[in-house]
Amino acid sequence: MLTRCKRCVMPDTRPGSIFKDGVCQACRNYSKNQKVNWQERGEEFTKLCDQYRRGDGYYDCVVPVSGGKDSHAVVNIILSLGMHPLLVCVTDPFTKTEAGLHNLANLRALADLQTIDMNTNTFCKATRMAFEDTGEALKYLETLIYVGPAKIAAQMGIELVVFGENSSFLYGAATEDTASALGVLATGHSGLGKAGESRTVGYWSKKGLKGAELNPLRLTKPFGHITPVFMSYYIPWDDETNLAVAKQMGFHTLSNEWRRDGYVEDYAQIDSVGYMTFLWLKYPKFGFQRVSDIVSRWVRKGKISRAEGLDIVRENDHKLDQLALDDFCTTLGYSYQHFWDIVEKMWNPDLFEKVGGVWQMKP
Secondary structure (H helix, E strand, C coil), X not given: CCCECCCCCCECCCCCCCEECCEEHHHHHHHHHCCCCHHHHHHHHHHHHHXXXXXXXXXXXXXXXXXXXXXHHHHHHHHHCCCCEEEEEECCCCCEXXXXXXXXXXXXXXXXXXXXXXXXXXXXXXXXXXXXXXXCCCHHHHHHHHHHHHHHHHHHCCCEEEECCCHHHHCCCCCCCCCECHHHHHHHECCCCCCCCEHHHHHHHHHCCCHHHHHHHCCCCCCCCCEEEEHHHCXXXXXXXXXXXXXXXXXXXXXXXXXXXCCCCCCCCCCECCHHHXXXXXXXXXXXXXHHHHHHHHHHCCCCCHHHHHHHXXXXXXXXXXXXXXXXXXXXXXXXXXXXXHHHCCCCCCCEEEEXXXXXXXX
């Protein structure tokens, strides 16, 4: 049975989530952040940049970006501190929204941007493997989003890498915040500080990827000399605040382009159409998807009441957008029947029961 946090609407089925006395760790961490001296943290980040800022104009940091609101907010801070960033974007072959294309071009107008364009056949092969094996369809892509920019930094002699949010802390899988992002790289890699293959390479090798198909995840230079950090440690991380900054920089939402089923906002995860299906795949396994995440944030900050949040979740969290599903299936070569046959094996019988041939959440 699914139990939701007493303060927000986060379910206890979220992987890695920590609950104590009925309250999720994300709510507890939110409370911790209200007591942080953010001025001191900001000054700490300025001093960090002072360590790495170069006078010759060469890149002094790598900033992984998607083109989203958070990417814009991070880039804005980096540029305001006189840094010379190299922006790195890991792409995927799903159809891009007009807003997504605009936003990435907008960042490219602010700083040099390098893309990591995966071999489409390798991406599709790895994504199908992960989808059919675990339901975590974009396991390959999600790993590369962290590994790729760090590899480029190591190869180009750039020592500072600035990621966005520490999702483990902000969303409740860790009890303490940290500036360092070494942990997220260590999760997928053996022996930080020396050139060695990632443990992830071993996983994909066993699944059937071979030779050049493994190259994006292979280490070619040691990570040991780079300093990867989370910007969310240094500034109070907030969706609406980052959105306001991004809009001032020319960021576009989906407001005039696409009303997505299963989403209650138009400003997050808006770049790739098929990517939305990956986010929905949490629902049959864990009984929630993106709506619970977003609404929980709204409840924590007092934007809406918990009762209002529960109503929004009940109405929307189960929905899968048809356009997203179309693009997911077309890109990966699935028929609808094949897709749903795979999903059929994922429904969690502890959370769902079949009524009239349709899976429904248990009361």
